[in-house]
Amino acid sequence: MKILLIGEYSRLHNSLKEGLQNLGHEVTLISYGDGMKQYPSDILLKSKINKNKLLRKINNLSIRVFKKDFIKVEFKNHLKKIRHQLIGYDVVQLINEDALNLTPKDSINFLNFIVNKNKKMFLLVCGEDYTTISFFLKGNNGHSALTPLIENPKLKSRYSFSLKYISKPYKKLHNYIYQHINGVICSDIDYSRIFKNKNSFLGLIPNPINVDKLEYIPLKTDGKINIFHGINSHSSIKKGSKFFTEALSIIKKKYGDKINIIETTNLPYKEYINIYNNAHILLDQVYAYDQGFNALEAMAKGKVVFTGADQEWLDHYNLEEDTVAINALPDVNYLVEKLEWLINNPDQIQNISKNARQFIEAHHHYKEVAKKYLATWQSN
Numbered sequence: 001m002k003i004l005l006i007g008e009y010s011r012l013h014n015s016l017k018e019g020l021q022n023l024g025h026e027v028t029l030i031s032y033g034d035g036m037k038q039y040p041s042d043i044l045l046k047s048k049i050n051k052n053k054l055l056r057k058i059n060n061l062s063i064r065v066f067k068k069d070f071i072k073v074e075f076k077n078h079l080k081k082i083r084h085q086l087i088g089y090d091v092v093q094l095i096n097e098d099a100l101n102l103t104p105k106d107s108i109n110f111l112n113f114i115v116n117k118n119k120k121m122f123l124l125v126c127g128e129d130y131t132t133i134s135f136f137l138k139g140n141n142g143h144s145a146l147t148p149l150i151e152n153p154k155l156k157s158r159y160s161f162s163l164k165y166i167s168k169p170y171k172k173l174h175n176y177i178y179q180h181i182n183g184v185i186c187s188d189i190d191y192s193r194i195f196k197n198k199n200s201f202l203g204l205i206p207n208p209i210n211v212d213k214l215e216y217i218p219l220k221t222d223g224k225i226n227i228f229h230g231i232n233s234h235s236s237i238k239k240g241s242k243f244f245t246e247a248l249s250i251i252k253k254k255y256g257d258k259i260n261i262i263e264t265t266n267l268p269y270k271e272y273i274n275i276y277n278n279a280h281i282l283l284d285q286v287y288a289y290d291q292g293f294n295a296l297e298a299m300a301k302g303k304v305v306f307t308g309a310d311q312e313w314l315d316h317y318n319l320e321e322d323t324v325a326i327n328a329l330p331d332v333n334y335l336v337e338k339l340e341w342l343i344n345n346p347d348q349i350q351n352i353s354k355n356a357r358q359f360i361e362a363h364h365h366y367k368e369v370a371k372k373y374l375a376t377w378q379s380n
Contacts (some may be wrong), residue, residue, distance in 0.1 A: 001374070004089040004118065007030045007099030008039045010293035011269065012126055012187065015208040019370030023358050030086070032075060032101050038268045043082055045100060047076045069103075076106045083110075087117040091377045093123070094181075094217075097129040097174055098167070104169035108176050115180045120377065123177055125195065126187035126207070132175035133165045135194045144190070145238035147330070158237050182380045187375070188290035189312050207296055208369035209360050212361050214300040216357045219280050221346030226260045227251075227339070228279035228303075233266055240286030240330050244306070247335035248283075255343050279303055280349050281342060286328040286335075289313055296364055299325060301355035304342060304349050306335065317363065323352065324359045 003020060005013040008031035017027045030043040035050075049055040049071050062068045079100070092114055102110060115121060117211050125132065126144075136146040137255070149159050156163070164170055183202035186192040192204040229248065231241050264275060272294075276282055281304045284295040288308025291299065295307040309327035321327065326338050342349055 001377075002026045002088065003028070004086060004092045004114075005095070005241055006092060006114075007031050007095030008041060009034050009095055009127055011039055011123075011297075012207055012293055013093075013095055014039060015210045015366045016370060016373060018210050018213075019208050019366035019368075020374070022367055023370055023374070026372075027311040028085070029088075030100070031095075034156055038270070043085065045078045047071045047074045049074060072101060072103050072106065075100060075102055076110075077369070079110055081111060086114060089118040090120065092118050092121045093185075093373075093377075094123050094177070096125075096127055097123070097170070097177055099339060104173040107173050111176065111180065111199075120182045120380075121180060122202075122377065122380075123181045123184050124187065125191045128164045128165060130161050130171055132191060132194055137166070142193075142289070142292045143330075145235075145285075145287050146242070147287050148237050161234075162238075184377075185376060188292070188308075189310075189316060190289045190308065193289070193312065202380055205372045205376065206364050206369055207293055208366035209293075209296050209300050209364040210366045211300055211361055211364075212366075214297055216300070216302045219302060219350055219353045221280065221349050222226075223259050224258060224278045225281065225343055225346065225349070226262065227281045227283065229263045229278040229283040230267060230272055230276065231263065231265045238287065239284070240328075243286050243330050243332055243335060244328075246332045247339060250332070250336050251339050251343070255340075257263060259341055273297065276303065277301070279304070280340070280353075284308075284328065286330045288328075291325065296360060297324070300360040300364075302353040302357050304352045305356070306338070317359070322348075324355045325352070 003025055005017060005027065008014065008029065013029055016027050019028045028043065029041045031041040032045040033039050033041060049059050052198050059070050062070060098107065134146040135141055139150045146162065149155050178200060179221060184195055184200045185202050186195055186204045187207050195201040227248065229244050251259065252261055262279065267275065276298065282298045284305055284307035285292065289310040290308045290313045295305045304326065306326045306328040309325040328335065
């Protein structure tokens with residue numbers, strides 16, 4: 001098959017592409033690299049503004065004062081030049097309703113071209129969009145990345161990226177997409193629980209992890225325990241980073257002679273994926289039901305990850321609590337208790353490490369996940 005993957009967040013489409021190519025399919029990935037993360041793409045939308053500090057400041061001022069983002073204009077113009085390369089695909093998949101960081105109007109114009117020049121189009125739900133944000137904002141549907149906003153409406157300005165999806169222009173884009181897609185695929189339980197009763201829902205296909213690229217590193221626990229916390233300032237509130245930071249402060253005072261703590265901020269993906277190689281424990285997020293991509297890649301390397309590992313996830317995969325990952329909650333005392341348990345029982349670190357890698361190979365192997373995508377695309 002000839003497959004076009006549009007957009008990239010968290011390296012999901014890159015791993016899927018690798019699995020599809022391994023199975024003999026022709027795959028093209030187009031994206032804007034997701035900003036600082038700098039994910040690779042076959043066609044990378046480029047911005048001169050992003051590379052120039054002065055131009056970035058001017059553009060940010062333009063966004064605040066005139067609601068005009070000239071980076072989006074750059075991306076639109078780039079697409080016009082290369083759109084002849086985006087024709088004749090059997091399957092097109094969007095990573096998100098806002099896959100290429102265009103204005104909603106420009107997205108509709110671009111997708112209209114894609115729909116008319118290719119065969120099938122699917123939408124992947126692996127993050128925020130009109131449906132998920134509308135669901136989370138109800139406030140009575142369990143925890144989510146919007147829980148801090150619901151608990152403290154004063155945080156609204158920190159959620160402007162999320163809340164854009166429920167504006168009229170983005171709702172119009174949402175409606176256009178749903179009129180033209182063959183269906184919706186969810187990447188994990190955080191989203192499948194929202195879509196499970198919707199006609200458009202084609203099923204949950206777990207995130208693809210390229211286990212051939214991520215070496216499992218057996219953990220030695222006869223020395224200090226290394227704890228890693230990588231902070232993304234743009235999503236720190238949504239991930240509950242402050243709870244981890246507070247818990248680490250307590251742990252450091254109590255177990256300073258037994259642990260090393262590594263905290264980083266806003267690292268590009270290539271640095272982030274390697275800097276925690278020597279870690280035993282990785283702190284990810286506190287508001288999830290299931291693991292996101294960063295957590296899964298860390299688990300593939302054998303790290304003990306504090307992340308979404310809620311009861312729904314345990315039931316779905318028939319797992320016992322604290323055997324594959326540690327369910328992280330927005331509760332400092334709870335996090336301290338779980339960290340203490342691991343520090344005082346290093347054999348548990350080794351057990352969870354082995355189980356985590358086995359779990360990834362069993363349920364997230366990129367080649368097997370690619371087969372599930374192919375079956376879903378072909379039958380719809």
